[in-house]
Amino acid sequence: MFPEERRKEIVTLLMANQSISVKELCDTLNASEATIRRDLTLLEQEGKIERTHGGAMISSSINVTEEPSFFQKESRYHDEKLRIAERAFDLIKENDSVVLDSGTTTLELAGLIGESTIPLVVVTNSTMAAHLIAKNEKVELYTVGGKVRLNTLATVGNLAIDSLRRFNVNKAFIGSNGITIESGLTTPDLAEADVKRVMMNMASEVTVLVDHSKFNKVALCEAGPISKIDRIITDTGLEQYILDQYLRYDIDVIRV
Incomplete structure (x- = not known):
């Protein structure tokens, strides 16, 4: 899996689960802990996720479900x-x-x-x-x-x-x-x-x-x-x- 595809999949998983651990991401994506942590750092810099202890959660700004008038x-x-x-x-x-x-x-x-x-x-x-x-x-x-x-x-x-x-x-x-x-x-x-x-x-x-x-x-x-x-x-x-x-x-x- 290419890095860009892997990071897209991480965002998709977080959209579905709201939060997920590094270990779960490693197991799901068949990637090393170092690779996943690098991905999470980049995604956090892009404003797409928020890091948590041992994992990550979807950024509070990325899921727009309500529409103002x-x-x-x-x-x-x-x-x-x-x-x-x-x-x-x-x-x-x-x-x-x-x-x-x-x-x-x-x-x-x-x-x-x-x-x-x-x-x-x-x-x-x-x-x-x-x-x-x-x-x-x-x-x-x-x-x-x-x-x-x-x-x-x-x-x-x-x-x-x-x-x-x-x-x-x-x-x-x-x-x-x-x-x-x-x-x-x-x-x-x-x-x-x-x-x-x-x-x-x-x-x-x-x-x-x-x-x-x-x-x-x-x-x-x-x-x-x-x-x-x-x-x-x-x-x-x-x-x-x-x-x-x-x-x-x-x-x-x-x-x-």
């Missing part, structure tokens, strides 16, 4: 989200076709599109984003139907997914509740995760918009692996050692 999330790191959205807007060119999901940072991007006069085709499942984008008369705007989640005011479910699969776009701009190398993008709601996954698959280029607080956090449902991501735009609060992990996977990481 859209309006609670909107007020967090607002200045950082606006800077991220402004940098994302710079990537959009005239006559691009883009898809936006229902994140709070993508909502900031929707506002910038709506305030501009750039001609675009935009697809979104966010009722709030659609309202903002519609202010730009040069946008050909498509909203997808489905059940509206009151927590995010986004459409989800089979109707939304069936609608999205009828489109191919140049660029996707996706938010996330959590992002890690092992689990990729994650969100607390399965229906939201399904929509994000389809959006990532329908785009030629995927840009993830997340502030630094979303890194090394894992929510309940996986939305897509990091192999689907071309670019991440985040803020300067992201620590260098975390950034370096993503650069090793040829993902362009922009801090603003």
Whole structure:
């Protein structure tokens, strides 16, 4: 087993058991105590685990199971989200076709599109984003139907997914509740995760918009692996050692 695979398995075991001893890890992974202790040291430095006497436990910051409301999330790191959205807007060119999901940072991007006069085709499942984008008369705007989640005011479910699969776009701009190398993008709601996954698959280029607080956090449902991501735009609060992990996977990481 390669070291990276072994460390991923350690995190998986801790997610399932919350805590585990070094001896149990040695027996399960068929590795020496010295190897396991080196792995635990690295994972602790990455913020994924917390060392305990004789073992480790999952970091208190890595398992996101509860989802705050859209309006609670909107007020967090607002200045950082606006800077991220402004940098994302710079990537959009005239006559691009883009898809936006229902994140709070993508909502900031929707506002910038709506305030501009750039001609675009935009697809979104966010009722709030659609309202903002519609202010730009040069946008050909498509909203997808489905059940509206009151927590995010986004459409989800089979109707939304069936609608999205009828489109191919140049660029996707996706938010996330959590992002890690092992689990990729994650969100607390399965229906939201399904929509994000389809959006990532329908785009030629995927840009993830997340502030630094979303890194090394894992929510309940996986939305897509990091192999689907071309670019991440985040803020300067992201620590260098975390950034370096993503650069090793040829993902362009922009801090603003």
